[in-house]
Amino acid sequence: MSDQTPGAPTTVTRVPRDPSANEEAYLEVNDLQVQFPTADGLVRAVQGLSYSVPLRRTLAIVGESGSGKSVSSMAVLGLHDRKVARITGSIKVGGREVVNMSDKDLEGFRGGDAAMIFQDPQSSLHPYFTVGNQIMESYRAHNNVSKRAAKERAVDMLGRVGIPNPRRRVDQYPHEFSGGMRQRAMIAMALVNDPKLLIADEPTTALDVTVQAQILDLIADLQRDFGSAVVFITHDLGVVAEIADDILVMYAGTAVEHGPVNKILGQPLHPYAWGLLESIPALTGDPQPLHPIPGSPPSLLAVPSGCPFHPRCEFKDRVPDDWCTTLRPDLIPRTADLGRSSRCHLKDPDRIFETEILPRLP
């Protein structure tokens, strides 16, 4: 992530590692709520989520399954069926409001200025169409070009994402690709229209570790070339450290901690983030037992009162007056550092982290 390259748009003034600086956000999510009415009740998948991502920056959204990270990101692309999902709040992409956008406008918006890479390239690519055909379709949806020109573009894109022999590969079906190659093809498809916003929904989860690293490098390289804003959804903190500028930790549909990557990974302030760090296995030294977070993520049908993390929090006794079970904390700056915020009632989280959590980390 170097400084601004010559010839790039000059509206973005980048001050690395200081999100409080005056950067123009390309993606701006404000008080987003996504709810699904079901026979069992209302599923509150996302509750009051706010964040922003400028061009050339990567935000990692981290959390367990069911924390609302994918649901919120699909809302950014308007991918939820509006007959099923209730979406309120605001999502602005390049100044355009997505939440109430008409179906017609959504079609032009999806895959053009904003594109998405999905988790499992095996099931996310259509098995009955060639890879080239699928990339061409994406390109021709936004560019009025001939099939021949679109195919040239597809070959070009396959080459750019590092697929060898793209001219032959373009006519093959997804099942003729390996897992890593499939994900590269997926990335080529997402980037074919030079999107300014790229959402990557756990793009490396279905891949083995060596391929993961290649895909991460690829996304980082392409981001540099394309200058896009990237939202990277993952549950792998190792991936986060490699690729992200900022981290948003989600729990039960809300952000519980938000800030620059080195701060959050170096000194997290929320007990849930501590739990995530503790549950990473140590690869060096003596084998030590893992420290998983006790309990399981709450049902989004009945989110716990107060702080949604309280049933699993080992520090809730240190907060007076049962606040943890009755009062939902706000997402506010917890230290003098304005660039980061956390959603917790604890008075002295930084001290607890240094004296109690840090010694336990591998």
Add this chain to the structure above:
Amino acid sequence: MKEEQAVLLYILRRVLSAISVVIVTLVASFALFFFAPTDPAGVICGPRCTPERVADIESSLGLDQPKVEQIALYMKGIVAGREYSTGGVVRHCDAPCLGYSYTLGQPVTKLIAAALPVTVSIVLGGAVVYLIVGIMAGTIAAQVRGTSLDRFVVGSTLVVQAIPYFVFALLIALYATFLPDSGYHPFLDNPFAWASGLLAAWLTIGVTNAASYTRYSRASMIEALGQDFVRTATSKGISRRRVVYRHGLRAGLTPVVTIFGIDLAFQLTGAIFTESIFNLPGIGLLTLRAFNQYDLPVLMGGVLIGSVVLVVMNLVVDIVYTVLDPRVRLG
């Protein structure tokens, strides 16, 4: 190039195995019918018949020969043709000779050749109706799943399926008097008469089968539209219509095609109710009549045609499947 060779080899292998299946069916049904305590010569001869006359008929038809020789003769007839003598007149029956009908006084091959186009016309025309209606209704219902329109479509299919097929055919025959009179006119003579004469039968087969095809397509489309690749297609920014009909339907139709191939094979072996009620001289009517009159050669011919159609349709389905789904390899 290599791919094409593999496909040819595969088809060759399948054709060989198909032929052996047909031969086994033939021998089994021959044994079943000809070992049965039937008296074809007596039927031909009529009620006031002397034993000498019956013996004469039996010998002229070869029924007095050992069974194994009869089978061999039958097989030879299929491959090379054979001679028949009835009432002192020797007739030649060209290959493929499926025997000679005692009761109709005609070679079975000729009877089947006349009846097959009728059944094929009925079944294919009906299939066009139920495929169009069923796939459209199923696809629409899948998109509005859970709404009152969806429940109406599913409810209607249940009602149609609850009515026995022949009752439905009778209702159309009796009450849909605005339809042109039914009857078979060869397509090549007059395509318009051909179509209008078959319209009632097409509607009957079409509507009754449309119910199950609506349900197959609905279930298959619901599954297809829930797939990840449909979400990917949506994320590209193409229209909803294109997502549903290009990406969803392409995946959703594949299982329906399989069911259709098997259904079609069974329907081609004889649409007995439809042919009887609408008085269309197809395979179903021919075999039904043969069954009632102990006309064994015609029955055998019907069985043979049925088994050939089944085996061929299975092969066709498998080949079509490889065209529809590039992941399926022949071999």
